[in-house]
Amino acid sequence: MTIAAKTVNIQGEVLALTNQRCIYWKAKEALILSDLHIGKTAHFRKNGIPVSSEVLQKDLQRLEQLIHHFNPKSLIIVGDLFHAELNKDVLFFKKWMQQFPDINISLIKGNHDKNSFELYDGLNIDLLDNQLELPPFVFVHDIKTYAVNKFYISGHIHPGVLIKGKGKQRIKLPCYQIIKNKLVLPAFSEFTGLNSNTNIEITRCFAITKTQVFEV
Template sequence: MHCAMTLEGEELWLLADKAVYWPSRKCLLIADAHFGKASAYRSLGQPVPQGTTTENLLKLDRLLGAFECEQIIFLGDFLHGPGSHASGTLSALRGWRERHPDLAMTLIRGNHDKRAGDPPDDLRIEVVTEPLLVGPFALQHEPDPHVSHHVLAGHVHPVYRLRGKGRQSLRLACFQIGARVSLLPAFGAFTGGYQVDQHEDRQIYVIGDQEVWPVR
């Protein structure tokens, strides 16, 4: 499921799989995949879940099967760190890339990418520095305002706490659409979150049960 909205005159679809589809560009925007994060933690002796890279790639396959897509733009933090270059992680990424040989892929280098190093050349991912100006948007990792373009960024891993009766609450990943800067949720399966709040100049869209809906 998705929630369609218009931003800066462009139709964008906010997806329950924590990505944005831009129909007129046939493009997926994905922030903070953090491929290999679990592998990096295991290399440090931490007992963390297995299979997060596979889960993320299956989610990408699901999106590519659901939407007409010619390009993926990653808004930073494709790889988590130096430990993400583990053979199992890179083998899974290479196998996935071989199944999508004609898909254009661009990475806007984020803070974790600077530490991890660029993806291997055989993944055929164009790596650029921020901002990447496309149409009315400045595509970035860091959510810093741009002088002339509306910023779509990652980095923050936004989540929103829905409150019920008494002490009941749910902490859900969300999109935060602002007047000049908007945030995408972290795509990766093994990522934390930073709580954001609703304000007059921004709209929160939460994700739950494979749906996206605005917070009123």
């Protein structure tokens, strides 16, 4: 796996936008990611849709390599860590997390995160219902209202960008979007769709591939 990054300066802070669908904030020694949707593949299998468990395993392999690469003290998860009820994927994740006992997880709960305590039992998770404010940023899953003097980092919409080549060539890539006073993270899980709806407020867009991050 190749880990590449594009650094941006936002609100006086340097953020490394990686091609592995997460941000490293060096000043806080934190990995910032969103929309892992753990339990989604098992939920689909339970409902008769044959989705391989390797999807989750590959996502966690990427996260493991990112943790070893950056050696963060914390993970800031901007919503939708889990997708559904307690299931085999969730239990697999709990066992997988045991190798990182010193990493603190802050989870700003998303629309898919459930209230059941058993989902979070045994995990070193600081649960936040609405937002986490770590100046100069406010972390929130899906922004409903803005404060003009704050900068938000969010997830939820699984942003993508359509890259046009010669003739009819088209490719859709996950991306980071900067929209006025917020940055939207791509979904960390590769088992998600991509929303490439054009937003006229987007000021900067960074597409990601397996090997690079580039501004479009």
